[in-house]
Amino acid sequence: MKISEYNPRDWKSHPPYMFKAYGSSVKRGPLKKLVPIKQTLSEITGPLFSGIKLDPEEIDLTRNADTGKEAMGERIIVVGKVMDEDERPIPNTLIEIWQANAAGRYHHPVDQHNAPLDPNFIGAGRCVTNEKGDYRFLTIKPGAYPWLNHPNAWRPAHIHLSLFGPSFVTRLVTQFFFPGDPLLPLDPILNSVPTKSGRQRLMASYAHDVTEPEFALGYRFDIVLRGRKATPFEEPR
Amino acid sequence: MRKQTPSQTVGPFYSMGLTNRVTNVMATESSQGQRICIEGQVLDGDGQPMPDAMVEIWQANAYGRYNHPDDKQEKPLDSTFTGWGRSGTDENCFYRFETIKPGPVPGADDSVQAPHCNVAVFARGMLVHAFTRIYFSDEQVNDTDPVLSSIRDKARRKTLIAEREERDGRVIYRFDIRLQGENETVFFDM
Numbered sequence: 538m539k540i541s542e543y544n545p546r547d548w549k550s551h552p553p554y555m556f557k558a559y560g561s562s563v564k565r566g567p568l569k570k571l572v573p574i575k576q577t578l579s580e581i582t583g584p585l586f587s588g589i590k591l592d593p594e595e596i597d598l599t600r601n602a603d604t605g606k607e608a609m610g611e612r613i614i615v616v617g618k619v620m621d622e623d624e625r626p627i628p629n630t631l632i633e634i635w636q637a638n639a640a641g642r643y644h645h646p647v648d649q650h651n652a653p654l655d656p657n658f659i660g661a662g663r664c665v666t667n668e669k670g671d672y673r674f675l676t677i678k679p680g681a682y683p684w685l686n687h688p689n690a691w692r693p694a695h696i697h698l699s700l701f702g703p704s705f706v707t708r709l710v711t712q713f714f715f716p717g718d719p720l721l722p723l724d725p726i727l728n729s730v731p732t733k734s735g736r737q738r739l740m741a742s743y744a745h746d747v748t749e750p751e752f753a754l755g756y757r758f759d760i761v762l763r764g765r766k767a768t769p770f771e772e773p774r
Numbered sequence: 775m776r777k778q779t780p781s782q783t784v785g786p787f788y789s790m791g792l793t794n795r796v797t798n799v800m801a802t803e804s805s806q807g808q809r810i811c812i813e814g815q816v817l818d819g820d821g822q823p824m825p826d827a828m829v830e831i832w833q834a835n836a837y838g839r840y841n842h843p844d845d846k847q848e849k850p851l852d853s854t855f856t857g858w859g860r861s862g863t864d865e866n867c868f869y870r871f872e873t874i875k876p877g878p879v880p881g882a883d884d885s886v887q888a889p890h891c892n893v894a895v896f897a898r899g900m901l902v903h904a905f906t907r908i909y910f911s912d913e914q915v916n917d918t919d920p921v922l923s924s925i926r927d928k929a930r931r932k933t934l935i936a937e938r939e940e941r942d943g944r945v946i947y948r949f950d951i952r953l954q955g956e957n958e959t960v961f962f963d964m
Contacts, residue, residue, distance in 0.1 A: 540882075541844070546963065550778040552901035561783075561899030564819035565953050571963035574921050575882040579892050579907075580964050582842035583832055584858035622776050635791025645787040647826075661791040697785065699792060704844075705832050705892050706964060710903065712782045729901050730780040738779055761776045 542576045543706045543763045544622060550738075552729035559725040560686050576706065583705035586631045591663055598634070598662045598676035608658035610639025610677030612753035616744065619670045619700065621707075622764030626670025633699040634662045634674060641680030641694075650682050675753065681720055693720035693727070702762040713741045713758045781902040786826055788896070789862050793828065798861035800831075800873040805854045807836025807874035811946045812908060812936060815867050816895060819954035823867030827897040829951070830860045831871060831908070833890070838877030847880070875910065881920045888919035895951055895961075904961040908949050911937045925960060933959040 554566030574580075594601040599608045619627045637643050637660060640652040644660045658677065666672045679694045695712040702708065714721060721727060730736045738761075747755020784792065801809060816827035834840050834857060839849040841857050857876075861869040873891075881887040891908040909916055916922055916935070925931040936947035951959050 546902075547778045551781045554900065554902060554904070556901060559783075559899070559901065562901055563899075565824075565897055565899030566901070567904055567958060567961050568819075568954050569958050569961075571961050572925060573963045574924070576964060577881050577887065578840055578845055578847075578879050579832075579834075579887065579890070582840040582845050584856060585842065620776065622778065624776055633791050635787065643787040643790060645790050647786055659790070661794060697782075697788070697791060699784075704842075705894070706905075708830075708894055708903065709779060709781060710784050710788075710896060711779055712785075726782060726901070729782075734777070735780045738777065739782070760779045763778060 540576060540578065540581055542766045543581060543704060544766060546763065549732060550730070550735045552731065556725065556729040559729055562729070580706050581704045583703065583707065584701055585629075585703070586701070587629060589631060589665065591665060595662045596664045596674045598636075598658070598660065598674065601662055602657045602659045604657050606657045608638070608677050609655050610658075612675065613678050614673065614675055614747050614749065614753050614755045615696070615741070615758060616671065616673045616747050616755065617758040617760060619666045619672065619702075619760045619762065621702075621762055625764070626666070627702055627762060628666055628668045628670055630666050630700060630702055632664050632666070632672055634664070634676070634696060636660050636676065636696040637679040637682055639677050639680050641682035652680070652682070678715070681718075686725060691720050691723070693718040693724050698760070700760060700762065707762040709760070709762055711739065711760070713739050715756070716740055716743060783898060783901050784828060784896045786898045788828060793860065793862040798859050798869075798871050800855065800857070800859040800871060802854045805874050806852045807877075808945065809872070810875050811870065811872055811944060812891070812949055813868055813870040813946060814936075814949040814951065816863060816869065816897065816951045817953065821955060823863070824897055825863055825865065825867050827863045827869070827895065828860065829869045830894045830896070831858070831873075831891040833857045833873065833876040833892065834879045836874050836877050838879045838889075840879070878915060885920045886915070886918070887921065888913050888915040890919075893951075895953075900953075904953070905964055906951065906959050906961050907934055908936050908947070909934050910947060911935050929957070930960050933957060
């Protein structure tokens with residue numbers, strides 16, 4: 538059977554498994570050499586969630602806590618395009634979102650940071666890209682928060698995103714950051730990305746065209762998933 | 775040409791966004807094929823089971839067909855079965871899937887691949903997810919599987935085989951994932 542393969546993982550873009558400054562990676566990053574395998578149907582297929590029905594409130598994290606009230610914090614609109622390396626848009630793909638609240642606390646029992654929880658903010662949502670690969674969700678700007686990686690360690694504000702793309706090999710979990718955050722150069726998780734340009738690709742940019750007057754600031758974060766090797770006769774999906 | 779967006783860890787709080795729904799029951803009563811459970815632990819470099827790992831699997835249906843438009847084989851689709859599942863590890867550090875045994879699927883160069891599930895492993899501390907596969911200990915065709923055969927070291931090959939057991943009349947395959955150490959699971963670059 539003929540297989541239209543995907544490009545390999547670009548290890549100049551992705552972090553290594555082991556990055557000593559990020560303490561948790563030391564015992565959890567695989568150490569043996571990865572075994573290369575040829576892509577087969579097993580790799581080039583993957584879950585598509587094509588029939589998925591999202592509740593409208595899933596794309597509005599400011600109001601999806603089921604309390605009828607709005608979350609505290611600075612409202613932001615996040616938009617972006619999901620595409621492959623050839624800039625072909627990836628339509629109808631699921632994006633899962635999670636983040637801390639405006640005070641820098643996660644709605645999660647493991648998070649014991651002494652900052653207020655917001656009963657009106659659960660910090661999780663989902664959206665799906667449209668036909669042009671565009672997504673959009675509304676949330677509040679997350680706060681920075683401390684962690685135990687090293688003395689006086691603080692994570693810069695960030696939002697976690699999880700994507701599937703069209704195949705098992707296009708899977709991506711990432712997080713994006715906000716421009717100008719003074720904690721960025723100090724963050725070992727961001728700095729695990731080996732190149733400056735790679736780290737730059739995890740920055741959202743302020744988007745005045747997305748900002749809505751009297752309502753919320755806009756940010757843009759585009760996402761690039763693995764593309765396909767030359768596929769001249771294939772329609773983009 | 776654009777460059778790939780870098781991967782980042784799921785962190786310690788992924789369950790808020792990723793396992794807040796039931797996603798590990800993949801088969802219904804009417805799904806075609808043999809009902810099985812796959813379970814195991816994800817272990818760190820000290821051999822400690824991890825309470826904050828997450829496993830995703832993707833598999834063919836009982837006929838050996840993937841529910842995806844790029845699988846153009848003339849095998850039946852099963853409308854009750856997408857082939858995808860996700861499980862966090864629970865308070866006892868176990869992940870678990872209720873699924874069906876997949877059928878064999880075509881491999882590279884006209885080969886046939888033994889039944890397997892494709893696996894992605896995520897955790898706090900993992901900056902990039904790791905790919906592996908689950909094969910089944912009671913499949914004779916494992917001997918001719920091209921991926922298994924390509925791993926010469928038998929001890930390493932064994933890290934990809936889930937061991938069959940029966941418990942209360944149910945078929946359970948145990949598959950532990952070792953991120954480091956002597957028996958580190960084989961992970962793929964693919």
